[in-house]
Structures are given as structure tokens and as C-alpha cells.
Amino acid sequence: MKKTFVIFGQKVQVQYSKNSIVDETGKHLSGFFNPQMRMIVIGPDTPEEMALTLLHELFHAVVYRTGAAQIVSREAEEILCEAFANFVFENFDFKKSKKSKKVTRSKK
């Protein structure tokens, strides 16, 4: 899976962890975004769940980069990230994304 994304000119690295992720309170996490390190970590899961988690965390990075994280509550941010991740997952084909032909945009 892709390891570097550019979000508004800033690179975000993605690490795929072989071990499951547990936060400081002992709660299991599917993944997380660390804004200071500009890094996303994705835990092991089914390919579909990992794609959804990656999208979710990427949207956290987008929210962070836009500055919206400062005015949106943590709860609202979670709902938005989850909603956008599911929307993209439902409407774009991730199974073919590995070797698919590049999406060419028609200019209009």
C-alpha cells in the first residue's frame, strides 16, 4: 500500500504496523495520525478495514492541515473523518488501485 501522501504540500508518511495498536489507556486502535511527526500508523486488519482506516486517518490529516481541527470538536472530527472515509470507500474502487491504469482527468 502507498506509503507517502501529500496533503496540501506536506508529506505524510504511512507505516503499516504488524502488531495491533493499543493507546496509553489500553484501548485498541485501528490506526492513528500523529500531526507532530506527520505520520499515520495503520494496524493489521483485513485489506478493506485497513483501507477504511487509512482514509479515516488521511482525513484527520486534511482536517489538521486546513486548520479546521482548531474549531471542530474531537467528536465532530471523528464523525466527519469516518463519514468521508466511508463515502470515498463506497464510491472509489480500492481493490484495483494497486496496478490500475492511472486515472486520467479529462480537461474541461
Ligand SMILES: [Zn+2]
Ligand atoms: Zn479518528
